[in-house]
Amino acid sequence: MTQDIVILAAGKGSRMKSAFSKVLHKIGGIPMVRRVLTTASALSDSKLHLIVGHQGEQVETSCQDFSANIVWQNDPQGTGDALKRVAPFLQTDGATLTLYGDVPLIRASTLEKMTALSTPNTLVLLTIRLTNPTGYGRIVRNEQGKVMAIVEQKDATDRQLAINEVNTGILLAPNSHLQTWLAALTNNNAQGEYYLTDVIAMAAQAGVDIVTVNPENEAEVAGVNDRVQLAALERELQHQQAIALMQNGATLLDPARIDVRGTLTTGNDVIIDVNCVFEGNVVLGSGVEIGPNCFLKNCVIGDNTVIKSNSMIDDSQVAEACDIGPFARLRPGTQLANKAKIGNFVETKKALIGEGSKVNHLSYIGDTEMGANVNVGAGTITCNYDGVNKFKTQIGDNVFVGSNTSLVAPVQVAEGATIAAGSTITKSVSENQLAFARARQTNKDNWPRPSKK
Numbered sequence: 001m002t003q004d005i006v007i008l009a010a011g012k013g014s015r016m017k018s019a020f021s022k023v024l025h026k027i028g029g030i031p032m033v034r035r036v037l038t039t040a041s042a043l044s045d046s047k048l049h050l051i052v053g054h055q056g057e058q059v060e061t062s063c064q065d066f067s068a069n070i071v072w073q074n075d076p077q078g079t080g081d082a083l084k085r086v087a088p089f090l091q092t093d094g095a096t097l098t099l100y101g102d103v104p105l106i107r108a109s110t111l112e113k114m115t116a117l118s119t120p121n122t123l124v125l126l127t128i129r130l131t132n133p134t135g136y137g138r139i140v141r142n143e144q145g146k147v148m149a150i151v152e153q154k155d156a157t158d159r160q161l162a163i164n165e166v167n168t169g170i171l172l173a174p175n176s177h178l179q180t181w182l183a184a185l186t187n188n189n190a191q192g193e194y195y196l197t198d199v200i201a202m203a204a205q206a207g208v209d210i211v212t213v214n215p216e217n218e219a220e221v222a223g224v225n226d227r228v229q230l231a232a233l234e235r236e237l238q239h240q241q242a243i244a245l246m247q248n249g250a251t252l253l254d255p256a257r258i259d260v261r262g263t264l265t266t267g268n269d270v271i272i273d274v275n276c277v278f279e280g281n282v283v284l285g286s287g288v289e290i291g292p293n294c295f296l297k298n299c300v301i302g303d304n305t306v307i308k309s310n311s312m313i314d315d316s317q318v319a320e321a322c323d324i325g326p327f328a329r330l331r332p333g334t335q336l337a338n339k340a341k342i343g344n345f346v347e348t349k350k351a352l353i354g355e356g357s358k359v360n361h362l363s364y365i366g367d368t369e370m371g372a373n374v375n376v377g378a379g380t381i382t383c384n385y386d387g388v389n390k391f392k393t394q395i396g397d398n399v400f401v402g403s404n405t406s407l408v409a410p411v412q413v414a415e416g417a418t419i420a421a422g423s424t425i426t427k428s429v430s431e432n433q434l435a436f437a438r439a440r441q442t443n444k445d446n447w448p449r450p451s452k453k
Helices: 032-041 056-062 079-089 108-116 175-184 198-205 227-247
Strands: 003-009 046-052 069-072 095-100 122-129 138-141 147-151 165-174 209-213 258-266 276-284 295-301 312-314 341-344 347-353 358-361 364-370 381-383 393-395 406-408 411-413
Touching: 003 032, 003 079, 032 046, 032 056, 032 095, 032 108, 046 056, 046 079, 056 069, 069 079, 079 095, 079 175, 095 108, 095 175, 108 122, 108 165, 108 209, 122 198, 147 198, 165 175, 165 198, 175 198, 198 209, 227 258, 406 411
Parallel strands: 003 046, 003 095, 046 069, 122 209, 258 276, 276 295, 295 312, 341 358, 347 364, 364 381, 364 393, 381 406, 393 411
Antiparallel strands: 095 165, 122 165, 138 147, 138 165
């Protein structure tokens, strides 16, 4: 069946104590509502509707690439009211699946189980049994075990409060019936709101089959109302991702101390030490080793590369068998060829480092094209910025750059050239030349040291 998917994201979330909409707070580096939209988008034959209200412009902007139909709910009066607002946009046939922008860990596989049971005369309800059901609507069944209604906590009798099967809020209802049920909703209850859950009793009275599906775990249907719950779901997501990485052949020296805030893809025999953070889209080839306290963002790391502790790699491409760190920083636009080495306290930016080239210590290489087998001594910098514009440094194959060299761009150093330590290079150097540019040293005998007056 074709289906409408409605994501409720209009609430203020006052318990978050935030200037931002609750659904824009992030789980695993991604806004909660975007996680829900991504999961919903995986379902076939579906049309997305996003209900917004508090700071709706920011929510809409954050989610505009999903091409969802935006429906405003500026004065929310419950979940039933939200569905009333979207009712004019629902397809005549098919069914409507209701999801929540603050329930970020719902699985596509669970929703697929629900859609597989959907028919024009079937309502599918996602329920779960909890040891402590406090705060949830209770699932009321008859003696034959058929679902008859959902009773909210504030409206439940003592007997109903003893029920531990609860409503998750996620349901899939046939549109042919749903429009009628929504029109019949009232707000005659303890909270003065329109409850979407009231359609369950209407479905039972109409003879519609009500079937239930259960999620894999409680975290999958847990909502976020405050930062404590946000942190709990963050840990749950990181735990799930750590398990998936290990099942895919990666070794995590401590699975509890890794954060994936985006997508991390690993080859075989990857080793990741503690306190590493991966942001955006990161790809690690087979045999990659990453030391503790590293940060990698939007980068591709080739096979058998070693990244030593406390290194940062951002929007860069690293080829095979490279050696990076410790305390190295690869800024956006860096590309390392096979077997390149970037040592401790070295920073690169928009730098192409050739095969087998080495920048070992305390150097800055920016806006640079470097050939193969170049050796750059400690304390070398490319002076690429004049305060207004950036300029390029070009270094050929097999160049040796002595320590404490300043290469003032734009400048070219041709293949096989040697730069003497302590030089400031402002002119191009030809092949196999030796270049040195130092002030003449003067030594004075019997020079009196200054004394304190």
